[in-house]
Amino acid sequence: MLNYIIRLICCGAAVYFMPAILSKISVDTFTTAVIVAFVMSILNAVVKPILQLLSLPITILTLGFFYLVVNVFVVYICDYIVPGFTVDGFLQPLIFGFILSIVNGIVGGFQD
Known part of the structure; x- marks a missing residue:
């Protein structure tokens, strides 16, 4: 539990x-x-797998590139849920999700 709280605070700082x-x-x-970091962790654990499963046919047709759209959609869901957090455009939330996953991976690597 302490590892999750540390990861949450580090991702929150990011x-x-x-x-x-x-x-x-x-x-x-x-x-x-x-x-935002907490809501993103919940969305990535619960909503994102459902969206990936539902979008599997179009993901196969686009050779996996539609997963980027799913990632941006998850960031927009977080924008809708959390007051005080706003996102605009397509490329910015894509980069946001990418940087957040890198930070989460780095912090998770230190805690193992």
Whole structure:
């Protein structure tokens, strides 16, 4: 449980500093950033596999590129759920999800 909390805080810090890199993303406070990290972890564990299963035929037709659209859709769902977190465009949320997964992987690598 402590490992998850540490990972959540580190990902929250990454989310908090992400608007400095990506102009179409805004986060109000650090608390909002931690809530975004928590909601993203829930969405990635529950909603994303369902979306991937439902979009499997189009993913096969696009040779896997439709997974990028699924990732952006998950970020937009988080934008809808969490007040104080806004996302705009397509490329910015795609980069956001990519950076967040890299940070999550790095933090997870240190905790094992």
